Amino acid sequence: MSEYLLEMRNITKIFPGVRALDNVSFTLKKGEIHALMGENGAGKSTFIKVLTGVHRPDGGEIILDGKKIEMHDPLVAAKHGIAAIYQHLALYPDLTVAENIFMGHEKMTKMKSIKWRETNNAARELLDSLGSNISPTDRMGSLSVAQQQLVEIAKALSQNMQILIMDEPTAALSRRESEELYAIASKLRDRGISIILISHRFEDMYNLADRVTVFRDAQYIGTWDVNGIDNATLVKHMVGRSIDQFFPKGNAKIGETLLEVKNLSRTGYFADVSFKLHEGEILCLTGLVGAGRTEVVETISGITKPTGGEILFKGKPVRIQSPNQAMKMGIGLLPEDRQKQGLFLPWSIMDNITLPAIDRFASGIFRSGKRERAEGEKYKDALRIRATSVDDTASSLSGGNQQKVVVSKLLSGSNRILILDEPTKGVDVGSKAQIYEIMRNLTEQGFGILMISSELPEVINMSDNIVVMREGRVSTIIPASEATQESVLSAGMPLEKQA
Amino acid sequence: MKTIKKIFLRWEWLLILLTVGVFFFFNDLNPKAYTLPKLMGQTRVYMVDVGFMALGALLILLLGDIDISVASTAGLAATIMGITYRAGAPFWLALIAAVAVGAVCGLINGLLVTGFKELFPMIITLSTQTIYRGINYIILKDKSVGSFPEWFGNLGYDTVRDAWFAEEMPGWVAGSPEWIQWIYNFVGDFPVMLLCLLAVFPFFFVWIHKTPGGKRIFATGENIVTARYSGIRTDRMKITLFTLNGILAAVGGIFLAARTGAVKYTHANGYEMQAIAVAVLGGASTAGGKGSVVGILLSLILMTCLKNGLNIVYNDSFIMNLSVGALLILVVLLPNIGQYISDYWRVLKRRKEAAQKASPK
Structure with missing residues (x-):
């Protein structure tokens, strides 16, 4: 058994006109938060879509729990306990929280009618375990973005998730909500769930991640311990050149x-x-x-x-x-x-x-x-x-x-x-x-x-x-x-x- | 290279190709009845009145809206023209009244569409369609209004030869080479009505495709929020274009009246769908921001060739409508199918390249 839960080796993905991923590798330990960073167009999103089975890779292999798997369909990813929450949430705003959580794997009787009480109770338990007091019968559309993300996480938990991918989770959150999300992410990690975090905010990475991997121009640049790399070096790896003055000084005259x-x-x-x-x-x-x-x-x-x-x-x-x-x-x-x-x-x-x-x-x-x-x-x-x-x-x-x-x-x-x-x-x-x-x-x-x-x-x-x-x-x-x-x-x- | 490819990939080529194909197909089936001069005569029926409305439909579709009240507008305008003239007003005043009615009908549509943004323009113009038609019925009941001035009746039938050419071919033409005689006859076959329609096209072409104002129409249809944030007065533009659309509908209704000689309350019934069909076949997208004036012209020509051919061969309006519908959906789907195939090939090619690169190891 290797030390890694997930290994992705030499992944290549080609779209008409572009090579979106070029021999990219990535490893994920059990119970770690791993930040994936890079500029826009570096290939992060494509990488995630390969991992979740949305795109089929043109080369390379995915090894989960020591076994090579063929990830050719989002359902396969779900079966292996890989879930993703995106910046733009894909939810049903007019259904209740519980309905959203169990969408696709509803608790049903033999007559294919939904067992409402059981559904709501199970949703309640999941939300409780995340330390949230959202009611399972609330309408999804009435929740804030942060609460909706939480429901997404609960939904993933309901399907025996072992890897959670968070794509720009804090982009639409206020500072306080971000901090709550950090707390939830840490809690999940302590339960043994591995998290892949994609974010443009360095703050997110420093607050959460154990290791960080950088992509640039569809290529793998490197993986480091978050404590072992300083910000300037990291930025240099991401951009490909060093940025001396991130915030240029101004010397404009204030006029009328x-x-x-x-x-x-x-x-x-x-x-x-x-x-x-x-x-x-x-x-x-x-x-x-x-x-x-x-x-x-x-x-x-x-x-x-x-x-x-x-x-x-x-x-x-x-x-x-x-x-x-x-x-x-x-x-x-x-x-x-x-x-x-x-x-x-x-x-x-x-x-x-x-x-x-x-x-x-x-x-x-x-x-x-x-x-x-x-x-x-x-x-x-x-x-x-x-x-x-x-x-x-x-x-x-x-x-x-x-x-x-x-x-x-x-x-x-x-x-x-x-x-x-x-x-x-x-x-x-x-x-x-x-x-x-x-x-x-x-x-x-x-x-x-x-x-x-x-x-x-x-x-x-x-x-x-x-x-x-x-x-x-x-x-x-x-x-x-x-x-x-x-x-x-x-x-x-x-x-x-x-x- | 890229620009050359772009020019050849234009929608208009497809329309030209189809037109030529349709023409020779029917010409082969029926070489006597289906000829260029006869087709020219048929443009009165299939091209002119629809043409004005199709230009209007292009404007509205460019905005990403739709107006299905134009046929009722055309009818109401023609009716007002008829009763104004019958009441003793000079005919020029009747014409102005008709155009004014068209403008008012369009203006009302524009105000409603911009005032109630939560309602689909389809629903709004569906209701004004029945309202305008209803007013028309209240005015005319089941009677008709006609007996227009003679020149107006002639407008519906005269060709250039009838209107302006001498009885006999002038000597300088008769003495010229054959191709000049051919051109002389060809021009002579033009219905005067068709000339009126064609005269409008250059203005629309320049406005839509060559002026800043035209670009702003495309912008509004492409993304109305960005357009507004970019400083375009989108409401004012919509109201203006809906009004202009009403005017074009009225003009179409007037030409139709010239051809039919009398106006009933069902005047121009069904023309709204014909106009939209022509515009869509001409490359206009119902999502807004796409379409061209040249496309409209070519699409009108194609429709004329096709409808006239079907009419001669089958003499059955149901088969005609069925065929036009089938053509429409086929042509509109074509670019999607083409895109799908070309994407598939490109990916396949790339995959092969990647496999070759990887194998030598």
């Missing part, structure tokens, strides 16, 4: 007030929000997910209408009724969900970038393909978008490069105020550093940037001033130079939870 928000309110979402944004400033809006941050910037950029308060643009009160009007004033929004709100995925990079200001590239009434191409090329070079040409579709790009295309859209117009909603969410380390650099360059040119972020190191190192929101209201505004992770965190905590 560009935008002022006074007692801005929208009933049911936020109230009495006031702050000022200056030329050359990066102002960060932070707080827990759901504190009303996105709603505030959506109101400023004309997507929704305020119910009270006012917005002053360069000292003059304005009413912004639509994104079109906001853009005419020079306010551009980088939305939270770049795929659904920021991009036309089947369109080319060039067409995406030029659309907001497309009239500028016309000669007479006709569009000019030449000028549009020139504009696309300009930003592809300036922002170092990694693609073979500006004709590549947006859907073919990695998350980081997609984000750079959305940033280009904002810059191609005549915006002076940029609102960036979670600009580095789901973006790999290399592109993250580049996005920070771009932000610094822009402030030096006099842009004002209003950024929403949940990542504390980013909040503290990138911004000049920090607006912390709590339950729809501004809790405090702190200059970044005086802020610490603890002070920002506690200012964002709901009041009744403090003590």
Whole structure:
């Protein structure tokens, strides 16, 4: 019997046009948490899909418990006790928690009717063992994302799971919820379950993992003990080069007030929000997910209408009724969900970038393909978008490069105020550093940037001033130079939870 | 290389290929009745009125919406034209009234679609369809309205030869080589109605494919949220295009009235589905963001060739409709099947390569 529960040797997977995995190896011990890291497009997701039987590998072998297995079907993976929870949960929102847990292996009588009491009791037990008090009869859709993840875990437990794969589990969670998830993961480990953790957050890895494996460009780079490798080396392995200055220093001059928000309110979402944004400033809006941050910037950029308060643009009160009007004033929004709100995925990079200001590239009434191409090329070079040409579709790009295309859209117009909603969410380390650099360059040119972020190191190192929101209201505004992770965190905590 | 491949993989080539195939098939079956000049005459029946509505359907499908009230709009517009003229107004005023009615019907659709986003445009226009048709019935009951000015009746039947050419072939043509005479006759066979339709196409082509405004229509249909976030006034665009669609429907209804000579409350019944079928066959996607003006034109020509051929051979409208339906679903499925096959080959090839690479060890 080897020391490993799972061994994957020389796995290769080929898709039309790309080699998604190239001779990749991976080992997993019983009862360990093993982090799998790498930039977007490194092959992590494909690897997981091979392990769960969604994709059939074109080469290599999978050895589970000392026996070679053919993993050609998701059902085989389930039979061997391999389960995965994804960032985008695959649940039935209109069914109850218990129904979701036992979906596909319902407890039934001989007449094929469901034994409800038994089902609910079993669900109750599973949830109890995870330390949760969710009711088995609650409707799935009424739960928070964190609770839904828990149900997914309970579902996996109900099928005698021995390996759990967590794909970006904390991406949609607040800090407190993340910590609860850490506790549950540790509990599962102590029960002897092995966990494969995929995350862009180093924090997740340091909090949980025993070992870490890095993939880069579809290849296996190495496996280390988490305690045996420092952060800089790890980042270097992930990116393939060293990043000296992760957070570039800014030396932009803070100028006149560009935008002022006074007692801005929208009933049911936020109230009495006031702050000022200056030329050359990066102002960060932070707080827990759901504190009303996105709603505030959506109101400023004309997507929704305020119910009270006012917005002053360069000292003059304005009413912004639509994104079109906001853009005419020079306010551009980088939305939270770049795929659904920021991009036309089947369109080319060039067409995406030029659309907001497309009239500028016309000669007479006709569009000019030449000028549009020139504009696309300009930003592809300036922002170092990694693609073979500006004709590549947006859907073919990695998350980081997609984000750079959305940033280009904002810059191609005549915006002076940029609102960036979670600009580095789901973006790999290399592109993250580049996005920070771009932000610094822009402030030096006099842009004002209003950024929403949940990542504390980013909040503290990138911004000049920090607006912390709590339950729809501004809790405090702190200059970044005086802020610490603890002070920002506690200012964002709901009041009744403090003590 | 890549661009050349792109040009040859265009949808339009398939339509041209099919049209040529259909033409020679029926021409072979029935060389006397199925000829180019006769087909040209049949464009009045199969191409012109549907053509205007198909252009409208393209606009709406580009947005990712659908409008099934256009036939009722066309009917109502023609009826208003008829009763305005009967009431003693000059005919130009009747025409303006008809177009205005079309615009109002379209505007109402646009306002409803943008005002009640939770309702499918299909449901909204399903109800306006019956409402517009209902109003039409209240106005006309089971009577018909007709006796339009003579020139309007002629519009429905005249060819270029009838309208503008001299009785006899002019001397300079008669004395020219044969191919010039052929062109002279070919142009002479054009129905005036068809010329009116063809005159509209260049404008639509330039607008949709060559101007920033056209690009914004594609953007809105591709992803309305991104479009709005990119500064496009999506509601205003939808209202405008629905209104324009209503106007095009009215124009289609007017040309149909020129051909039929009288308007009943069932005027243009069933044309909405024909228009959508033409647009989809022409490459428009019901999911929005895809379609082309050239595709519409080619699809209209193909439909004319096919329907006329079927009509001559079988003289049965049920067989005609059945065949058109079968063609539609076949052609629309074709790219999916093609994609499936090409993907399969590529993976197979790669696998072979990988196996060869691995084996020498």
